[in-house]
Amino acid sequence: MNQLGIEYEMDIYKTLLGHEGKHVEPLVKSAEEVYRYLFGEKLTPEVPNRASIWTDTNVYNELGIPTIKIGPRGRRIGPRNEEIEINEMVNAAKLYALIALDICSRARS
Numbered sequence: 001m002n003q004l005g006i007e008y009e010m011d012i013y014k015t016l017l018g019h020e021g022k023h024v025e026p027l028v029k030s031a032e033e034v035y036r037y038l039f040g041e042k043l044t045p046e047v048p049n050r051a052s053i054w055t056d057t058n059v060y061n062e063l064g065i066p067t068i069k070i071g072p073r074g075r076r077i078g079p080r081n082e083e084i085e086i087n088e089m090v091n092a093a094k095l096y097a098l099i100a101l102d103i104c105s106r107a108r109s
Contacts, residue, residue: 013059019058019061019062020061021057021061021066021067021068022061022064022066023066024066024067024068026066026103026106027066027067027068027099027103028068030099030102030103031043031068031070031095031099033102034095034098034099034102035095037098038091038094038095038098039091043070046073055069057069070095070099071092072084072088072089072091072092073088074088
């Protein structure tokens with residue numbers, strides 16, 4: 001940013017705690033409905049050995065921002081490495097776009 005001549009301030013933030021997502025029901029419902037619409041099947045939770053307690057959603061949930069974790073499933077090729085097929089990435093993009101459209105189209109209270 002300095003090289004571009006842009007003034008900025010950056011707050012460093014680190015969290016290591018797991019946080020329960022609160023008020024996520026509308027997001028879960030949207031994800032389930034969109035998934036069924038796109039793929040003709042029920043959305044299933046990830047198996048425990050593939051679902052880490054640490055995710056980027058923890059930061060948002062800690063701040064009270066409703067957040068869920070959903071994404072393409074890859075083939076694990078190492079402890080922190082996955083191989084994801086291109087069609088899985090395209091399907092994830094469709095899913096994200098339709099969930100965003102659904103959530104953003106709802107009436108505000």
